[in-house]
Amino acid sequence: MEAVSETSLPLPVFQRGKVRDVYDLGSELLLVSTDRISAFDVVLPTGVPEKGRVLNQMSAFWMRKTSTIIGNHMVESLDDTDSLRRLQSRLNLGDPLPEYLLGRSMIVRKADRVPVECIIRGYLSGSAWAEYRKHGTINGHSMPVGLQESEKMPAPLFTPTTKSETEHDRPLTDRDIAELGLEDVMQQLEDATRTVYTYAVAYAEERGIILADTKFEFGWLNGELILIDEALTPDSSRFWATSQYEIGKSQPSYDKQPVRDWLAGSGWTDNMPAPPLPAQVVAETTERYVAIYRWLTGEDL
Numbered sequence: 509m510e511a512v513s514e515t516s517l518p519l520p521v522f523q524r525g526k527v528r529d530v531y532d533l534g535s536e537l538l539l540v541s542t543d544r545i546s547a548f549d550v551v552l553p554t555g556v557p558e559k560g561r562v563l564n565q566m567s568a569f570w571m572r573k574t575s576t577i578i579g580n581h582m583v584e585s586l587d588d589t590d591s592l593r594r595l596q597s598r599l600n601l602g603d604p605l606p607e608y609l610l611g612r613s614m615i616v617r618k619a620d621r622v623p624v625e626c627i628i629r630g631y632l633s634g635s636a637w638a639e640y641r642k643h644g645t646i647n648g649h650s651m652p653v654g655l656q657e658s659e660k661m662p663a664p665l666f667t668p669t670t671k672s673e674t675e676h677d678r679p680l681t682d683r684d685i686a687e688l689g690l691e692d693v694m695q696q697l698e699d700a701t702r703t704v705y706t707y708a709v710a711y712a713e714e715r716g717i718i719l720a721d722t723k724f725e726f727g728w729l730n731g732e733l734i735l736i737d738e739a740l741t742p743d744s745s746r747f748w749a750t751s752q753y754e755i756g757k758s759q760p761s762y763d764k765q766p767v768r769d770w771l772a773g774s775g776w777t778d779n780m781p782a783p784p785l786p787a788q789v790v791a792e793t794t795e796r797y798v799a800i801y802r803w804l805t806g807e808d809l
């Protein structure tokens with residue numbers, strides 16, 4: 509199995525993100541989830557086979573499930589050769605579209621992006637735990653003393669951050685909200701984030717999985733706020749096994765944890781070029797992505 513780290517389709521490029529290559533189809537986009545992996549905001553030189561297909565198919569799974577709660581951008585996930593051929597004839601392309609697009613590509617409606625990462629946390633973990641341990645705050649807000657790592661929050665916390673191309677994401681301030689003209693929209697973003705998170709938490713719980721936190725992106729389409737980008741994938745969420753959950757320490761999670769752990773132990777710092785990943789770390793990461801896909805959806809990839 510080979511990783512697909514780069515794509516070059518004979519279509520205008522809308523944007524290349526850290527993980528997705530996005531092509532412009534006019535009023536729609538072709539979102540291709542590659543096998544690229546980023547850690548600590550840096551894209552690594554080694555791809556992780558199957559990761560892109562897991563991300564795309566998991567997003568498609570959740571977008572189908574939540575479409576009655578909130579609209580989303582999905583038109584069609586390209587899962588079989590027929591869908592690929594249809595796109596090819598629609599675009600009048602001479603050469604066939606590459607087979608590697610199968611399972612990792614989605615036609616979506618182009619939306620006007622809200623430049624905010626809508627993060628919601630049911631448990632104290634990751635960067636929120638780091639901030640709390642240092643300053644006693646989460647996203648700049650004071651919190652009660654004595655909270656423990658991975659502790660369940662009395663109620664999920666909405667901790668939106670900036671979405672910047674140039675700097676690390678940071679908590680959204682009132683000033684950012686004013687500058688972005690989002691005063692009248694924040695409540696709507698929070699409500700949508702809470703609703704989808706609450707739905708997904710209950711779904712995951714039935715399968716023995718804790719959805720500790722997640723991150724959504726929204727956009728405007730014809731005056732309606734819709735879910736865009738990806739939904740409830742291991743790149744945007746922390747999934748823990750309920751059976752292994754123990755408060756007061758970090759939890760094994762079904763995502764890029766093997767990569768983060770290896771990087772942390774390798775002496776790498778984010779001002780150095782990212783090192784290639786050992787094959788073993790890549791294999792373990794593929795395994796985790798595929799495992800959580802199967803476990804959550806009950807389907808094979």
Ligand SMILES: Nc1ncnc2c1ncn2[C@@H]1O[C@H](COP(=O)(O)OP(=O)(O)O)[C@@H](O)[C@H]1O
Pocket residue numbers: 523524525526527528529530537539581616617618619620621725727736737738
């Ligand atoms: N429906 C949509 N309309 C417009 N832009 C979108 C839509 N869905 C996703 N995007 C954008 O496409 C890009 C996807 O690439 P990705 O690798 O996820 O980027 P990032 O590095 O920002 O996470 C993101 O910039 C995202 O905002």
Ligand SMILES: [Mg+2]
Pocket residue numbers: 525737738
């Ligand atoms: Mg993204």
